[in-house]
Amino acid sequence: MTEVTTKKDVALVLSGGGARGLAHIGAIEELIKNGYSITSIAGCSMGALVGGVYAVGKLKEFREWMKTIDKKKMLSLSDISISFNHIVKGNRIIEAIMEFVPDVAIEDLPIPYCAVATDLKAGKEVVFDRGSLFEAIRASISIPSFYEPVQRDDMVLIDGGILNPFPLNRVKRRAGDILVGVDVSGQDYRAQWDEMHRLTEWQKSGESLKAKLFDYFIPDDIELNYFTLLSRSGSLMIRQNSLLMARLMQPDMLMDVLMNRYGMFDFDESERIISLGRKTAAQTIAQYEQTK
Numbered sequence: 001m002t003e004v005t006t007k008k009d010v011a012l013v014l015s016g017g018g019a020r021g022l023a024h025i026g027a028i029e030e031l032i033k034n035g036y037s038i039t040s041i042a043g044c045s046m047g048a049l050v051g052g053v054y055a056v057g058k059l060k061e062f063r064e065w066m067k068t069i070d071k072k073k074m075l076s077l078s079d080i081s082i083s084f085n086h087i088v089k090g091n092r093i094i095e096a097i098m099e100f101v102p103d104v105a106i107e108d109l110p111i112p113y114c115a116v117a118t119d120l121k122a123g124k125e126v127v128f129d130r131g132s133l134f135e136a137i138r139a140s141i142s143i144p145s146f147y148e149p150v151q152r153d154d155m156v157l158i159d160g161g162i163l164n165p166f167p168l169n170r171v172k173r174r175a176g177d178i179l180v181g182v183d184v185s186g187q188d189y190r191a192q193w194d195e196m197h198r199l200t201e202w203q204k205s206g207e208s209l210k211a212k213l214f215d216y217f218i219p220d221d222i223e224l225n226y227f228t229l230l231s232r233s234g235s236l237m238i239r240q241n242s243l244l245m246a247r248l249m250q251p252d253m254l255m256d257v258l259m260n261r262y263g264m265f266d267f268d269e270s271e272r273i274i275s276l277g278r279k280t281a282a283q284t285i286a287q288y289e290q291t292k
Contacts, residue, residue, distance in 0.1 A: 009039045009177040013168045013251070014047025015242055016161040017184035018143075018264025021046025023257045023277025025063055027182045028054055030281035036178070040112040042171035044160040047182070048115035048140035049097075052133050055109045058101045065100065066270035074267055094138050103134045112172035115140040116160035120149060125163045127170055144234075161234075166242040168249035181251040182277070185239045187259035255284045 010031060014024045024047055031038065043051035053062045106113055107130050114129040117139035128136030139150040139157040150157040160167070168181050246254055257280045262273050 007176045008036045010036045010180045011171045011173050011177045012038050012041045013171050013181040014043040014051045015166045015183045015185055016045025016047055019266045020184040020259050022270050022273040023184050024050040024182050026274040026277030027255050027281040030278045034285050040172040042114045042167045044116050044165050044167055045141050049137050052137050053101055055113045056101055061100050070268045094134055106130050106133050114170055116164050116167045117157045118162040120156040120158050161238050165238040166245045168245050179251040180253040182255040183242050184257045185242045186256055253284050253288045255281050
């Protein structure tokens with residue numbers, strides 16, 4: 001009797017999306033639970049972070065750390081540095097994660113990994129597949145006007161989602177693998193109007209300098225403010241580009257995690273967002289396996 005084997009090697013691609021990208025954790029856990037083996041990974045922004053943490057083998061520790069995040073801790077991890085091109089430097093959060101996730105050379109990871117960023121000067125996509133993992137992640141998560149851009153060589157690096165929010169074309173493939181994409185860019189866009197109100201509730205009673213600075217740039221009583229305008233515009237652009245990439249690359253499994261409630265700064269809702277990612281992944285895997 002000839003043994004029948006099922007090929008379950010996965011080339012995994014994770015989109016950006018801020019806190020919504022925590023759904024990637026649930027998707028990864030569900031893939032592994034169902035016997036799939038992730039043999040390569042590519043990510044953008046939050047997808048680059050989650051993918052990198054998984055590649056290092058610290059996804060469980062990262063999830064446990066996320067359980068400790070509330071809005072007060074989020075604020076403490078925001079190294080406010082009001083400038084002409086950013087509000088938050090973005091280094092403190094990386095340093096906090098590096099306390100339990102070691103920085104390594106990407107080429108030394110056990111599986112191929114890459115993160116995408118955007119070179120603002122050249123107007124080109126930059127793919128990090130070598131060098132410091134956390135340098136790549138820091139560049140990939142650099143939300144324009146919010147995080148400080150990363151200066152590297154002759155480049156000014158910002159969020160990879162500007163040019164390639166769902167880098168299905170960048171993951172390393174091998175014969176017989178399954179292309180799986182997890183996209184968290186789909187959402188209830190009307191709910192975005194309330195997103196910054198939830199984020200800045202602490203401003204109403206806050207007397208600190210940080211609260212006053214946030215209140216100046218992102219007033220909690222103005223619906224269409226500096227941040228909501230940029231956030232909504234960027235989200236619409238990213239969603240359309242993600243859909244186009246999916247149509248172009250046609251992944252074997254497309255896990256489209258629709259966010260009808262959670263916004264890009266809802267890091268204190270990590271377990272609920274992870275659960276949503278797991279649920280979507282379970283449904284997608286079941287549908288895929290029914291066709292095989």
